[in-house]
Amino acid sequence: MEQWVVVTIIIAAYLALTLTIGLLAGRRQTDSVAGYVAADRSFGLLVMYFVTGASVFSAFAFLGGPGWAYSRGAAAFYILAYGALGMAPFYWIGPRVAKLGRKHGFVTQAQLITGRFPSRNLSALIALLSLIAFVPYVTLQMRGAGIVIEAVTDGHVPIWLGSAVAYGIVIAYVLSAGAMAVGWTNTFQGIFMVVIAWSLGLYLPIALYGGIGEMFTQILAERPELLDPPGLTAAGEPWSWGAYSTFILVSAVGLMMWPHLFMKAFTAKDDDTLRRTVILFPTFQLFLIPVFLIGFSGVLFPGSPPSSDFILPFMILETDLPALVVGLFCAGALSASMSTGDALLHASASVFVEDGIQQFVDLDEQTQRRMMQGLVLLTGAIAYVFAQDPESSLVLLLASAYGIIAQFAPPVVAALYWRRATTRGVMAGLIAGAATAFFFWQNPEYKPFDMHEGILGLLVHVPVLMAVSWMTESQSDDHVDTFFD
Amino acid sequence: MNLRTARALAGVYHLAMLYFVTWPGILPFARAEPLLFGLPFTMAWIAAWITGSVLVLASLDRVEKRFRNSDGGDA
Numbered sequence: 001m002e003q004w005v006v007v008t009i010i011i012a013a014y015l016a017l018t019l020t021i022g023l024l025a026g027r028r029q030t031d032s033v034a035g036y037v038a039a040d041r042s043f044g045l046l047v048m049y050f051v052t053g054a055s056v057f058s059a060f061a062f063l064g065g066p067g068w069a070y071s072r073g074a075a076a077f078y079i080l081a082y083g084a085l086g087m088a089p090f091y092w093i094g095p096r097v098a099k100l101g102r103k104h105g106f107v108t109q110a111q112l113i114t115g116r117f118p119s120r121n122l123s124a125l126i127a128l129l130s131l132i133a134f135v136p137y138v139t140l141q142m143r144g145a146g147i148v149i150e151a152v153t154d155g156h157v158p159i160w161l162g163s164a165v166a167y168g169i170v171i172a173y174v175l176s177a178g179a180m181a182v183g184w185t186n187t188f189q190g191i192f193m194v195v196i197a198w199s200l201g202l203y204l205p206i207a208l209y210g211g212i213g214e215m216f217t218q219i220l221a222e223r224p225e226l227l228d229p230p231g232l233t234a235a236g237e238p239w240s241w242g243a244y245s246t247f248i249l250v251s252a253v254g255l256m257m258w259p260h261l262f263m264k265a266f267t268a269k270d271d272d273t274l275r276r277t278v279i280l281f282p283t284f285q286l287f288l289i290p291v292f293l294i295g296f297s298g299v300l301f302p303g304s305p306p307s308s309d310f311i312l313p314f315m316i317l318e319t320d321l322p323a324l325v326v327g328l329f330c331a332g333a334l335s336a337s338m339s340t341g342d343a344l345l346h347a348s349a350s351v352f353v354e355d356g357i358q359q360f361v362d363l364d365e366q367t368q369r370r371m372m373q374g375l376v377l378l379t380g381a382i383a384y385v386f387a388q389d390p391e392s393s394l395v396l397l398l399a400s401a402y403g404i405i406a407q408f409a410p411p412v413v414a415a416l417y418w419r420r421a422t423t424r425g426v427m428a429g430l431i432a433g434a435a436t437a438f439f440f441w442q443n444p445e446y447k448p449f450d451m452h453e454g455i456l457g458l459l460v461h462v463p464v465l466m467a468v469s470w471m472t473e474s475q476s477d478d479h480v481d482t483f484f485d
Numbered sequence: 486m487n488l489r490t491a492r493a494l495a496g497v498y499h500l501a502m503l504y505f506v507t508w509p510g511i512l513p514f515a516r517a518e519p520l521l522f523g524l525p526f527t528m529a530w531i532a533a534w535i536t537g538s539v540l541v542l543a544s545l546d547r548v549e550k551r552f553r554n555s556d557g558g559d560a
Contacts, residue, residue: 074527211523213524227517241508241509249503278542289524292528
């Protein structure tokens with residue numbers, strides 16, 4: 001049997017297993033909206049840890065990360081740096097949010113913000129911005145899944161078909177089981193990813209160069225500019241410190257503001273579980289090291305993949321590993337894509353219905369659930385269309401989405417920690433920040449110091465939020481007191 | 486250690502981390518050589534800060550738990 005056939009069979013088996021776990025998980029959950037969105041607040045430590053890890057580490061880390069290490073060298077280190085920084089504040093914010101969630105019955109981030117700052121328009125604006133940020137993120141995951149499948153089947157299954165099959169499965173279990181399915185499939189996929197990243201990341205440098213240090217010594221001798229921080233741009237020019245630093249900053253600020261991650265605070269069983277997840281989170285971050293090693297191992301390798309995002313499957317296929325092992329590795333990369341994609345689809349639908357539509361039309365529970373399921377399909381379809389564009393780089397897709405998502409940080413912080421903040425202030429800040437980020441995203445030539453548009457947005461956002469809050473009437477003490485102890 | 490000090494230290498650690506992994510704090514450590522554990526210097530430098538973050542947060546959790554258990558208050 002040819003290698004690609006064996007690999008395809010393994011991947012098919014893997015996908016079938018994921019689907020089974022996803023569908024079985026749904027049978028344990030109550031049939032309410034709270035059950036669909038927040039899994040009845042019942043996740044224990046093991047599930048929480050892998051849900052968080054697996055939904056953060058996506059096709060972005062698994063394919064885009066090695067792609068950057070391969071083509072842009074030290075620039076990829078920014079991805080390593082931001083995770084621990086972004087997660088640490090959640091040690092305090094998380095339990096606080098969880099407590100307010102239990103007290104007021106919040107299941108989404110927008111409900112928390114608009115609970116403190118009551119406004120239907122604000123809620124709809126948050127829902128809309130979330131959706132705008134989610135689409136490129138889902139697109140990235142689908143494209144990643146398609147890339148893996150196309151590469152390992154030797155082109156027999158093209159990107160359009162591969163991404164359709166993988167995401168057909170994701171959509172099937174998200175539709176049927178919601179948060180519970182996302183939890184259990186991510187646990188399974190998270191374990192799978194960690195094992196695969198470490199074994200391949202250590203194997204490749206040793207097999208090809210005789211060791212990790214040996215590999216970097218050779219890269220230093222032949223391509224020293226690649227390892228010289230902060231690395232290179234896509235065009236191969238030296239990258240700027242302004243861009244490198246603000247990429248870290250915007251990703252750290254934005255990380256926990258992703259609605260699908262923020263919602264973890266509402267799904268955790270208790271505060272200790274939540275805190276321990278935060279503490280253990282950086283251990284997941286260290287798993288980027290072997291992932292980067294895979295990318296670096298391709299630098300001096302003869303031959304190159306069609307685009308740098310293909311480097312991981314390319315390197316796997318170039319080794320003389322048995323087809324069984326190759327199949328398992330590729331399933332690992334696939335699970336990275338799917339485990340984030342499912343959480344994203346689930347969250348985007350929940351947010352859009354709960355915070356967008358529900359604000360204007362009163363829907364009963366069953367209609368809400370139906371509508372969420374319809375939106376999962378719709379978001380999937382839109383992202384699928386974008387995923388077919390061969391020009392898109394996985395890392396840049398995500399980096400632009402972060403520019404929007406980081407704008408949720410000031411409203412959340414204001415809701416939790418600033419008594420004087422007002423609804424108008426938050427609304428004005430959000431609009432000003434998002435508009436600024438959008439302007440610089442469209443006109444990168446005006447960016448001062450090559451800074452990330454999301455940070456420029458925040459530099460406008462925060463002063464506007466504060467100024468307008470001070471100019472408008474403060475909220476009543478009775479209302480504010482319910483958010484402070 | 487009391488709770489306030491522990492929280493302040495954890496906060497300071499992460500602010501220091503932010504400073505030392507971005508411009509300008511990273512500049513003295515932004516180089517490929519010497520290799521540490523086989524990794525380029527900057528990569529090992531960032532990895533060390535991440536490892537430190539796990540340790541700092543874990544110690545903070547131990548202190549927090551002691552306070553939560555002792556007075557039952559919302560620490």
